[in-house]
Amino acid sequence: MELAEADIATLGMLVLATSVGVFLVNYFSKINIALRKVPGPFYASFTNLPLKIAVITGRRTFLVHQLHQKYGPVVRVAPSEVSIVDAEACKIIHRAGSGFPKSPYYARFINKPVPTLFAMIGSKEHGERRKVFARAFSKTEIHDLKSGKADLLKWLLFMATDISGHLMFGESFRTLENGEVNDYMTTLQMAGKGGIISEELPLLGFIGYRLPIPAIRDVFRANAKQTVLGEDAIENGIKTGNHKRSIFTQLDEGSDALTRLDLSAEAGNFILAGTDTTAFTLACLLWAVLRHSSLQAIIEEEVAGLPEDFNDAQVEALPFVNATINETLRLYGPAAGSLPRITKQGGAELGGYYIPESVTVSTQAFTLHRDEKFWPDPEKFDPYRWLDDSVQEAAKMAFAPFGTGPRVCIGIHLAQMEMRFAVAMFFRRFKGARLGSESPMTLEFENYFLLKPKGDFIIIPA
Numbered sequence: 161m162e163l164a165e166a167d168i169a170t171l172g173m174l175v176l177a178t179s180v181g182v183f184l185v186n187y188f189s190k191i192n193i194a195l196r197k198v199p200g201p202f203y204a205s206f207t208n209l210p211l212k213i214a215v216i217t218g219r220r221t222f223l224v225h226q227l228h229q230k231y232g233p234v235v236r237v238a239p240s241e242v243s244i245v246d247a248e249a250c251k252i253i254h255r256a257g258s259g260f261p262k263s264p265y266y267a268r269f270i271n272k273p274v275p276t277l278f279a280m281i282g283s284k285e286h287g288e289r290r291k292v293f294a295r296a297f298s299k300t301e302i303h304d305l306k307s308g309k310a311d312l313l314k315w316l317l318f319m320a321t322d323i324s325g326h327l328m329f330g331e332s333f334r335t336l337e338n339g340e341v342n343d344y345m346t347t348l349q350m351a352g353k354g355g356i357i358s359e360e361l362p363l364l365g366f367i368g369y370r371l372p373i374p375a376i377r378d379v380f381r382a383n384a385k386q387t388v389l390g391e392d393a394i395e396n397g398i399k400t401g402n403h404k405r406s407i408f409t410q411l412d413e414g415s416d417a418l419t420r421l422d423l424s425a426e427a428g429n430f431i432l433a434g435t436d437t438t439a440f441t442l443a444c445l446l447w448a449v450l451r452h453s454s455l456q457a458i459i460e461e462e463v464a465g466l467p468e469d470f471n472d473a474q475v476e477a478l479p480f481v482n483a484t485i486n487e488t489l490r491l492y493g494p495a496a497g498s499l500p501r502i503t504k505q506g507g508a509e510l511g512g513y514y515i516p517e518s519v520t521v522s523t524q525a526f527t528l529h530r531d532e533k534f535w536p537d538p539e540k541f542d543p544y545r546w547l548d549d550s551v552q553e554a555a556k557m558a559f560a561p562f563g564t565g566p567r568v569c570i571g572i573h574l575a576q577m578e579m580r581f582a583v584a585m586f587f588r589r590f591k592g593a594r595l596g597s598e599s600p601m602t603l604e605f606e607n608y609f610l611l612k613p614k615g616d617f618i619i620i621p622a
């Protein structure tokens with residue numbers, strides 16, 4: 161017994177000594193000394209624990225936003241991570257040839273031994289892969305490809321899933337028709353959360369993957385399963401010949417170098433990147449508009465003027481519909497959290513501070529989109545601000561819902577077209593619809609990389 165107590169005491173001393181050692185090494189490291197001038201909470205100079213806890217509880221973007229409100233546009237959020245929302249500095253970090261590669265953080269979005277467009281780090285490798293997909297995702301090609309009570313988010317996810325199926329595999333998943341969540345959707349919903357928690361807490365990921373409790377185990381297995389489903393869909397498409405009508409037939413020079421493994425990895429990532437993003441944005445848009453009957457009336461009037469067989473160019477010409485989509489992306493953009501990059505060799509001067517090399521610098525549109533310098537009364541959902549010419553300057557400096565520079569979203573035209581069509585169709589078909597009383601009064605989000613609106617979004621047709 162006495163021996164056990166002595167052992168515990170020794171162990172305690174060891175843990176304490178190790179913690180003090182780690183603290184001292186971190187505190188007096190070159191990076192820490194260089195970053196001391198960067199404002200931020202004291203803990204950030206020696207631990208990333210509060211940030212980690214925020215990540216695994218789905219609150220990272222909001223913690224970082226609070227820190228910016230307290231400390232300004234450049235904030236140290238962890239020993240070797242600085243968050244930057246100074247508009248000029250964000251441009252420096254993301255522009256072509258900036259020398260700030262994506263951080264290894266993006267590896268959590270792949271589940272294959274091959275990197276994908278989204279996760280590639282090297283700019284040469286990324287440039288080559290981007291060229292292969294550039295034309296297929298261009299506005300012209302995307303155009304040519306398209307030939308009681310309702311749970312809004314569910315139906316929007318059905319829509320986005322079916323469109324993704326069409327584009328990636330030449331075949332719809334038919335979830336809209338069947339009205340049922342399929343295996344692919346359940347997997348997608350879990351993949352983001354499972355991947356991020358496993359990356360932050362590998363031991364929990366390891367145990368979760370093996371737990372005999374399906375509800376928990378499936379969350380940690382979703383990433384791997386999503387890849388298998390992607391492979392199956394590609395194989396099926398090839399067998400049936402349907403893939404000939406998919407995005408993968410529009411590829412440019414260099415596509416010969418893509419293996420079957422590359423294709424299914426890219427397909428898996430495209431579906432992940434393109435499904436929830438558009439569905440979440442549309443859910444927020446409909447929620448925000450249906451809460452303001454005056455906005456609803458203007459949109460209903462605009463879309464009522466479209467011909468029966470309207471096309472995308474005609475919806476793109478409707479000022480209020482487009483202003484409303486932009487305003488939704490500003491306030492409720494689904495990918496507005498941190499986009500981490502690594503500082504280049506020799507470090508850089510960003511937002512008035514010297515940041516040494518090899519430090520993670522993350523920028524977040526969530527905060528940039530609420531900067532009063534550019535967006536007066538920033539928390540107000542106000543599509544009218546987009547009808548004023550002066551908004552152009554603000555948008556150039558501080559509007560980046562799809563990212564900017566060479567890593568800007570490749571699906572931007574697809575997403576915008578999908579959202580324009582969905583808005584036009586909804587407000588033509590469901591004139592006078594209203595939100596059910598179950599719907600949330602204010603929007604709150606769960607943040608596992610994407611910002612997913614919380615709550616039931618119930619629509620009641622007129």
Ligand code: HEM
Pocket residue numbers: 277278279290429430431433434435437438441493494495496499500560561562563564566567568569570571572574575
């Ligand atoms: C409202 C809808 C969407 C939003 C807000 C959005 C947002 C973003 C953002 C912010 C990035 C930059 C990430 C970074 O720099 O770290 C990005 C990249 C990307 N997005 Fe989207 N996205 C949307 C829809 C789509 C769709 C429909 C696809 C379809 C395939 C897609 C595929 C991708 C890919 C592959 C990348 C990586 C591009 C590269 O690194 O070259 N996204 N997206």
